[in-house]
Amino acid sequence: MTQPADSPRPSPSPDPASAPDPASPPSFLDELRDGVTPRATLLVVGVLALQLLFIASYVGALHHPKLRDVPFGVVAPRAAAEQTVARLEGLPGEPLDPRTVTDAAAARELILDREIDGALLIDPARTTDTLLVASGGGRSLAGALAALVATLEQSEGRTLRTVDVAPADLGDANGLTSFYLVVGWCVGGYLCASALAMSAGARPTNLRRGVIRLAALAVFSVLGGLGGAVIAGPVLGALPGSVAALWGLGALVVFAVGAATLALQCVFGIAGIGVAVLLVVVAGNPSAGGALPLPLLPPFWAAIGPALPPGAGVWVARSIAYFEGNDTTVPLLVLSAWATAGAAITLVMAALKRKPEPRPSEV
Incomplete structure (x- = not known):
């Protein structure tokens, strides 16, 4: 029986040999594209840059101590x-x-x-x-x-x-306890801010969320400041001075670093954590005057140290412990400026955060 001329012809069946095998494993290039996304590549490059800057900063600041002015x-x-x-x-x-x-x-x-x-x-x-x-x-x-x-x-x-005339305490080996104490407070500040970001997004979705994050950071700062002061003082006997004064300093250091980290996350997203590490760890720690006091540091590090939270914190901690609390006004203002600016930027960015437009089906 002949088929009418205008009837559609049946489509040819696919060649089983040319069809992709769903059971075949993906190629190495496919795995590479899936495993190393462009975003992951940028993050890895950023980590590499931080690593090299860390080495350059610490070695550059501390490898050749020399008295200057x-x-x-x-x-x-x-x-x-x-x-x-x-x-x-x-x-x-x-x-x-x-x-x-x-x-x-x-x-x-x-x-x-x-x-x-x-x-x-x-x-x-x-x-x-x-x-x-x-x-x-x-x-x-x-x-x-x-x-x-x-x-x-x-x-x-x-x-x-x-x-x-102002000897370091016997329990304060090499006079470094104040430095390690402040470093611990700084680490707590940016880790707390990072944890808040990772649990609920780098940028607060509204002003209320921004206030809640800052309030949580404030509670953490008070507890962290008290814990550090008690451990370094009465528990270990590593640092003399008023526990109450060290507590207040610790709370301010933790909040200043944490608020700055929250602000940087609001501006740069999750990459703000890296920027915070750059400022506090890479630039701040070697220039803090801990391992080497400011007059022994190269000019660049001696200049930036007092303007960063670790340097301001170490100066105040040593003043509390050994110098009757003298000459603390400027470094306390530095820490307060970091805390105020960080909180203000966080709140402003949260207030400016736009809610996503509703979908047509939701109108």
Whole structure:
């Protein structure tokens, strides 16, 4: 029987040999595309950049400690004091920033006020002079000053006696407890902010959510500040000073770092966590004056350290522990600025967050 001319022809059946086998495993290129997405590639490149910056920052800041412009007092009769100051100003590399001081009591007061880091008391009637240092501000700085001045005194045929007017506590090995305490508070701040972002999105969906995140961070900051102060003080006996003052400092440090991290996440999304690590860990820790006090750091790190939360926190912690709480106004203002700016940006970005447009079916 013949088929009508206008009837459709049956479509040819596919060749079983040319059809893809659903049971065959994907190729290596397919697996590579699925396993390493462009977004993952960017994140890995960012992590690599942070790693290299971390190495460059720490090694660059700490590999070659050298005294630079250390505020230094000279106590002596007028003619001898002026002559000594001129000699110290002419030292190669300008390790000291000397100035005359009226007497030993004034020199001690200036050291405790953290206006100078050491002072040389010259006694023209004897062959032995006295160097005042403060190891509570950093053992490495006190040791470097003692070594430099001892060499200068020896070249003059004189001997040196060193007096520590603000000694580091016996439990504060190398004077680093304040640094590790502040680093712990900083880590808690950005990890808390990161946890809040990972659990509910990097950017708060509305103003109320932003307020809730900041409130949760504030509670965490109070608890973290208290815990750190108690552990470093009464529990381990590693850092002297008022527990209440250290508690307040810890709460401020944690909140400042956490609020800054929340703000950076609002601006950059999840990549804001990396930016926070760049500021606090990569740039902030080596420049904080912990392992090496500021006068021993290269100029760049010495300049940025006081403006970042770790550096401001370490300065205040040492002042509380060893310097009667002196000279803390500026670093506390720095920490307050980070906390205020971080909270403000978080709230503004949350308030500006637009809700998604409703779908036609939902109207």
